Every structure is written in C-alpha cells, then in structure tokens.
Amino acid sequence: MEISRHWRLAKQRYALVGEVCPNCEHKIFPPRDICPDCGEEAQDLYQFSGRGEVYSYTQVQQAPTGFEEYAPYTVALIKLEEGPMLTAQLTDMGKRPVSIGMPVEMVTRKLRSDGERGMLIYGYKFRPAIAS
Amino acid sequence: MPEDKLLRPNRDVGIIGYGAYIPRYRLPASEVARIWKGENFKGPPGEKAVAGLDEDVITMSIEASRNALARAAIDPTEIRAVWVGSESHPYAVKPTSTVVAEAIGAVPNTLAADWQFACKAGTEAMQAAIGFVGSGMAEVALSVGMDKAQGRPGGALEYTAGAGGAAYLIGTADRSLVTIEASYSFTTDTPDFFRRANEKYPEHGERFTGEPAYFKHVTAAADEIMQSSGLKAEDFAFAVFHQPNAKFPTRVARSLGFIPEQLKPGLLVPMIGNTYAGSALVGLTAILDIARPDERILMVSYGSGAGSDSFIFKTTENLIHRRELAPATLEYISRRTEIDYATYARYRGKLVSK
Numbered sequence A: 001m002e003i004s005r006h007w008r009l010a011k012q013r014y015a016l017v018g019e020v021c022p023n024c025e026h027k028i029f030p031p032r033d034i035c036p037d038c039g040e041e042a043q044d045l046y047q048f049s050g051r052g053e054v055y056s057y058t059q060v061q062q063a064p065t066g067f068e069e070y071a072p073y074t075v076a077l078i079k080l081e082e083g084p085m086l087t088a089q090l091t092d093m094g095k096r097p098v099s100i101g102m103p104v105e106m107v108t109r110k111l112r113s114d115g116e117r118g119m120l121i122y123g124y125k126f127r128p129a130i131a132s
Numbered sequence B: 001m002p003e004d005k006l007l008r009p010n011r012d013v014g015i016i017g018y019g020a021y022i023p024r025y026r027l028p029a030s031e032v033a034r035i036w037k038g039e040n041f042k043g044p045p046g047e048k049a050v051a052g053l054d055e056d057v058i059t060m061s062i063e064a065s066r067n068a069l070a071r072a073a074i075d076p077t078e079i080r081a082v083w084v085g086s087e088s089h090p091y092a093v094k095p096t097s098t099v100v101a102e103a104i105g106a107v108p109n110t111l112a113a114d115w116q117f118a119c120k121a122g123t124e125a126m127q128a129a130i131g132f133v134g135s136g137m138a139e140v141a142l143s144v145g146m147d148k149a150q151g152r153p154g155g156a157l158e159y160t161a162g163a164g165g166a167a168y169l170i171g172t173a174d175r176s177l178v179t180i181e182a183s184y185s186f187t188t189d190t191p192d193f194f195r196r197a198n199e200k201y202p203e204h205g206e207r208f209t210g211e212p213a214y215f216k217h218v219t220a221a222a223d224e225i226m227q228s229s230g231l232k233a234e235d236f237a238f239a240v241f242h243q244p245n246a247k248f249p250t251r252v253a254r255s256l257g258f259i260p261e262q263l264k265p266g267l268l269v270p271m272i273g274n275t276y277a278g279s280a281l282v283g284l285t286a287i288l289d290i291a292r293p294d295e296r297i298l299m300v301s302y303g304s305g306a307g308s309d310s311f312i313f314k315t316t317e318n319l320i321h322r323r324e325l326a327p328a329t330l331e332y333i334s335r336r337t338e339i340d341y342a343t344y345a346r347y348r349g350k351l352v353s354k
C-alpha cells in the first residue's frame, strides 16, 4: 500500500475517529461522509470511546502476507458501545479464551511493517478491558 | 541571582496528568538463568515485563499518554509539545513523537521531538517541559519516558531489561495534581554504558557502572536539590530513584537518609524489571496512585553517559479524585501472563523466519 494512503487513514486507524450525523446523531465508523441511517451528509468528526464487546470471532492460522509473524491470532467483529460494528484483531489475550460478549477496549498497536526497510503501520486492535 | 544551582522557571508549574503503561507479559529471571546457566542454577529473584509482538515505544507511549490525558481532563489540542525519551525508538529516523502526537489528537499545532540520554531521556524531556511551560511559551507540554529495553541474549542485562514507562502532562501550578517545587540536573562525561549506531545491543562497563556512574550522579543530584531546598530525608513521604536493579536504589536511598518505607511504593524493578527511560518515571506513577495531599516526593533519575535529573514534587488535593480516571500502575502490574524463554525470544524478535 502506498505511503499516502496510510497517511490519510491515520486518524481513523490510530484513534478510532469516525463521524457523527448532524441530523440524527447516528455514529459512523469507518467514516463515509453519508449517514447510513438517514442519508444526510455527515462529516463531523467523532471520537469513539474505544469500548465495545466481542460480537463474533474467528481464529486465523494462515495469516495473509505481511501478518505471518503474528499468527495465530484472533480477528473479531466488535460492537462498539456507540453502535457501529467493526472488524479488528484481538491482542493481549494472554492465556484466556475469547468469548462472545467479552468486554474489550481499543488500543493502538503495530499492525505490520512494510518489510525490513519500509514503514511501520500502526492501528487499532482490541484487548480485554482493564477494570477501572 | 540565587546562590544555589536549582533550575527555576518563570512561573510555577506542575503535573496536570500522569499515566503509566506496562505490558502484560512477564519473564522470570529464573527462566533466563535456566536457559543460560542450566536447570540447577539458582537465578536472581524477580521478573521483568515484556512487550507483546505488536508493541513498541510508539504504542506504549500512546497508551501512557492517553492515561495522562484522561487524568488531566483537557483537550489534547492544548498540548504544545510532545516529547518522548527512549533508547528504543522504533525508527532510527522518523520521530516517535509524531505518531504519538497524531494518535492522541495533539497535531498539528505542536512541537514534537524524541529525546535520548540512556535511562534519563524521559526526565530530560520533563525538565524541558517544565522550562517550556514555565517560560510561558506553552500552557501544556507532554513528556514521556518509555523503553522496550535491549539486552544481549545471555548477557547480564537480559535478566532485568524490561518494558514500560510513563507519560506526564506538565502545566501551570494552579491546575496541577502535583506541583513541582524544584528541579536540578547534574551531568559529566562518563562512558559507563553505551550503544554505538547500528549496534543492536548496548555495552556496559561492568564494575564501572556503580560507584563512578550511578552512585556519584544520583547522590550529587539528590544532595544539591535537598540542600538548596533546605529539606532532609524525613521531609519527604516518598523517594523514587532510577532502578536498574533493586540493590542500587536501595543503597543510594539509605545513604541519603531515607528509610525503606519511603522507597518501597515506587520500587517496581522486582516486578517489571529495568524500564530504562521509563524506570524512575513509572515508579513515580505508583507513588502518585497512593499518595495523600500535601506530601513531598523526591525523584532522581540516572542516565548512563552520564547524568541525573532530580525533582521535588508536592501532591495536591486534585490528585485524589483525578487519579481514578485511568488504570492504576498496580492494575497493569497485576495483569500478568508469565511466558517462557522461547515465547520471549519470539516477542523480542530474536527469532527470524526468513
């Protein structure tokens, strides 16, 4: 992926910044500039809390190119507390098993590197919520 | 001009937010000993925190900074400097601080820079932040000390080279959780520990690291700040020092007149190892997690090369409820998954599959 594309995605990918619809307050992630609920134009930035729960998950044994060093890992469908659903890798599971409904929180982690000489790519993952 | 050598800002400043980060994996020192010394060798006590496969100084600094922001309860665009001190920045050229600034929402009206001075890179950034806010150039500056420490496989450093650190938001004293009463820096050219460019692991001068290096600098920095402030060990509720092991800070604390009770809350090295640029700073977070209002804390860092920064902090009423807004340092420490040496080797990237 070219450097310019990574750069444009940084805000949403590092910090879970999406959009909120000025008309119906629907929270949108990933940002798409149009409210999926009422069809209004929606470009106001919205900072998601990062809290959510595991809606569904799958174990990845054969990782795609660039992710081999992390296999095996779990990819989950996360339902954010503000509503949207997104796909993300789970991290810091330690020895605990994944379960549907498990409370998770967003962390910014290394997703992969573009080879030995290329850039490091960071983005959101989710881990079991730390009680606080 | 005053007679003493303390560093004095033009206006009073303090810590308006602080945050720790410690990764969840733990490698007991006995496991390192098992690999390199054999099954029957009784290794040193304690264990160290190890970063996961997807963690580095950038990701750990982001989390600690988010915790500091949560406690400060400020808009991140108020931050006018993001300064990260480390000896394990992921890029050789490309600042860690730019990624951190972007991730916490401090861009674009901010300075960003990476600091390096072995294990005192983080307190160096804190001194600079005190000056930056203290001069009136900025209202808020972020300083971070964070490391994913390197130790040569089988070498003495491998038993303790840990991962973690802390972030501090420095602002004006009126909005502080902790005020900064004094700071001081002491530096000489001392080649006790170093890593040449493009080398993977640092070299250290064995016996040379103690007396002429750690003890000389830490003692000088502590003596100057305590004498100039007219304070004795008993005037402090807590003291925290750079902690490459448990022995050094324990010995220097005793020689300065501190008792074990003052040292213990900030002495995290037996549980997380030496977090290099994060070492004294993460120890301070554990103290702030439990301190009461109006208590004094002495912090002295040490960086090989060599130098020490010393600080006198005083807690305020604000600390008590604000600290609840982010995870306590002991919560990170108790979130513990023990790993064996093979897993450690994989997490540290010591295994290469192609």
Ligand SMILES: [Zn+2]
Pocket (backbone or CB within 6 Å): A021, A022, A023, A024, A025, A026, A035, A036, A037, A038, A039, A040
């Ligand atoms: Zn809408």
